[in-house]
Amino acid sequence: MSNSDENWDLEIVPNTGLFDINWRELWQYRDLILLFVRRDLVATYKQTILGPLWFFIQPMLTTFMYVIIFGNMAQISTDGSPKILFYLGGITIWNYFQECLIKTSETFIANQNLFGKVYFPRLATPISIVISSLFKFLIQFSLFLITWLYFLFHKTPGVIPNITILLFPFYLILMSGLGFSFGILISSLTTRYRDLRFVISFGIQLLMYATPIVYPLEIASEKYKWLLLLNPVTSIVEAFRYAFTGHGNISCYNLLYSILFMIISLFLSVIIFNRVEKTFMDKI
Template identity: 70%
Template sequence: MMTPTEEQWDLEIQPTSGLLELNWRELWQYRDLIVLFVRRDVVATYKQTILGPLWFFIQPILTTVTYVIIFGNIAGISTGGIPKILFYLAGITLWNYFQECLMKTSDTFILNQSLFGKVYFPRLAAPVSIVVSNLFKFFIQLCLFLAVWMYFLWQPDTAIQPNRTLLLFPLYVLLMSGLGFSFGVLISSLTTKYRDLRFLVQFGVQLLMYATPVVYPLAIAPEKYRWILMLNPITSVMEAFRYSFTGQGYFSWQGLGYSAVFMVVVLLVSIVIFNRVEKTFMDTV
């Protein structure tokens, strides 16, 4: 009879050993599970609502109208020559995607702790599915933005001048999803032990929006303070997105490069912390 130490196992699951090691191959093997998670996120969000997927359009429309009234008309904040509706809708469309990725990813380990304790699968499958499912919502809202954009583009006296940087649109989406994913995994790893961070994140994201040119153009910021806003890695992406579609705004290769480097650094840090937390994850939550 074989002793326990001599038993041969078909599969042995162990935590990742290296701090910067991630088993992307295993994650790809579980792609069918990620697809199921994506389908669950998309269907379950508005499954028992009256208007259903129409909320994908209603939310940005109501938010845009609110911004036009408060920031555009009452506060009188300049939009840099871009029609107010188009200006705010552009900012909301891109910002909502980043915010949704960050907020939902930052809660994924706590919200799925019961599932994690019952069956094994790569833990990163859950946050990856959130980023992918949010792409579905993002592209629906992008269609709304494109419809408004084309309306103003066809006006005879339009100041809208799209340019070749529109080809960089996939890069903008990649940077926003990467930043949202990286910050989300980092926060989610920390909140398994420090639950207070969940409340800090909700407050911090609201403050971050006002430190990002979502409701105002970067050009209206005083020159001596503009560098502070440029430290925000989302600023260059937001401005480049508007510039590509309207020809108005600030476009900088250096700024986009800074955003890309910032994203990679945060991703590496989040991987290190995730690998440390994963080994004792179920004991902590």
């Protein structure tokens, strides 16, 4: 029988161009993505004593520490918002961005054995990380929501929600897009420059202090405020706080900058990721 008479259920051919990304194939592997999501959720706190309770314990302990150190000892302003709500809100949305970035940045290194044994769209792995991180975020956000409702019910000064709260899902999409794009870009670079793995955690800490998590943007001097606004995460955190408390710096221009930054970085990082995955197994 000639080759022309052979009928195959699946034919795997190499992609040759930078823009050859099979989005349809990625959708066909959606069950695998959900399997990865389940794996990430189960494996995170497997064989731990407190299990999923760590989702609540971590932000609570961090918030109390920030209240003591930055709120009481350093006397840093919270722009009129209750200290617990101010720090908890910043920590909650920052943790989601940080989780997406760090976990996706380990895509190639953490899954090199799996990538070498079976074929599937490599983008399925970082996408599953963003989804599983979203579940963790929603758990922590419920803690923030309970705290927010407590202050709102008691009509605490400094808690004045507004109509922009409806944009909360949009802010979440921006955060996930930035974390995803930065993460897969770093993951692509670490296949060639392995020492980048050692500066990720350090760089994340620096980026956190360049984001108004433990301080409001308003206390920054005009001389340095523009530098903070170069960070695309800054305007999202400020808009998030403004939506729930009425305090914060919200600007359509700054949000537009974050949107454009996310779109461009996502476009470039997916292209680079697509190029690296073709030769990844030859480099390790």
